[in-house]
Amino acid sequence: MSRHPTRIPGATAAALLSLLCGCVKKSEYDALQVENQTLQTRVDETNHALVQSQADFSALQVQMRQYLTVQAQLQKTQQDFKVSQDEFTALKSRFDHFRTQHRTAMVGKRYAQLNLDDGKVLHQAEITAVSADELSIRHADGIAKVALAKSSPDLRMEACYDPQEASEKAREKTMAKSRETPARPSPEPVKAAPVPVPAPLPASPARSPVEALRTQLATQRQLLNAEYHELAAKNSAALRGVEWNSSQPEASPLLNSLSGSRAVLGISRLQVQRNAILATLQQLRELDPAAR
Template identity: 75%
Template sequence: MSRHPTRSLPVTAAVLLLMGGCVKKSEYDALQIENQTLQTRVDETNHLLVQSQADLSALQVQMQQFVVVQTQLQKTQLELTQSQDQLKALKSQFDQFRTQRRSAMVGRKFPVLNLDDGKVLRDAEITAVSAEDVSIRHADGLVKVAFAKTTPDLRWEACYDPLEALEKSREKTLLKTRETESRLVREQASPPQSPAPSTAMPALNAVEILRTQLASQRQALNTDYQALAAKNPAALRGVEWNASQPEASPLLNTLSGSRAVLGISRLQAQRTAILATLQQLRELDPAAR
């Protein structure tokens, strides 16, 4: 019943003849080229789409990781804040405990009190306690002793801390320096009215004020240096320091003081202030040192 394949050849030939009569071969070739070009663009677009989807997936993974890191950071910041609050509360409790300990020492009596510096106080009674020293009334009078020179038991009872003592001493010295500077400014702004024969008195008064200010500034500089040396013992070991004229110490010189020790710049600023005061003093008293 099936037809022989060779009988379909005339039909195929007829179709080709019809197509050849409707479309030119050049136009057909152009359409084929355009079709191939479009197919290439479609393939490239599909490739770009696949690549973009891969990039999007990678970005989504990174975003998830970022969210995890951000959450962890927020948790860590919260823990840090809580730790800081706990530390602040503990410090407040310790300060209160230390104050109570020192207050409880007042009124304590000793038949004989042997100090670390070799002094012996008889019928001794503690009258006042601070971070730096203790006031003691004894058979021969009243004395104020630095805690470093008292006894291990007294230092333990008072929760003595050398750094705290240095800081308190520095604060007191700076306060005295500011008070002296303020008094000097007031006296210079409003010179006292005096008769002609005593015109030299204001100058003499200014000299004494400047000398007091210079001594306070030098004491403050020595105190800050001691605190810095306590914090940096290795870096400042063997450093030459002139306690009587600290502003002349080689450490504060711009060349020899170039070592990387945190706090040197503060000492150098104090040195500059001392030199300014010393220059004012020498204008009134050339022999001043």
């Protein structure tokens, strides 16, 4: 509410002064004039303070509206993040199921010859077991356990090899072995020496946000690659000759050009996964501009 400064009209003030001049002494008149001037100054100061208060109140109202806008944006961002988390969890569950199926299907496969990354060649090879970090293979010269990291690109792709998963699996095996205490029979009834308890392995340091996003990005790309290969197997004629970038599947022309409009059931699902990868990549580049 705006208020106008309160002032005494000039004519009224002059009339009052004329009446006072006839009734009071000059000294009293001068004192009344000074008092009137003082009161008028206070009125002016009060009016100025009121105007300033109104301006401050208007500024506070603007800030309050801005705060409410930011709060609404934050709530929407939190909701979007929750939806993305749920979608990622669902995709991760599907990928885990897909990976388990692939590894199970590998058991029993036979190869006349297997060429490993370290140069070894296994003849008449048959896969007997597949885990996150290694393969068990029966071959012409016996049985071998081969680390997936040292097997071959084709075997790693077929087994959905994940370095992070393999590292965690190897750590679990090491800790399990460290808890085992081998029993050694003593040839003579001598006092058994105390068995030293192995020191526990140092806990792995908490992953930084960059490492967590890199792991999430790798998993999302593996999911997209697996989904594409499954779709290509069902639509081999429609997708024959299509270029696919396995290292950066989100950049594949199938998902980023007019070729993505092919009438193939499932392309839209691949594009949803592509969008999730792009969102993760954007978050990663905000922390690490060199990330790809």
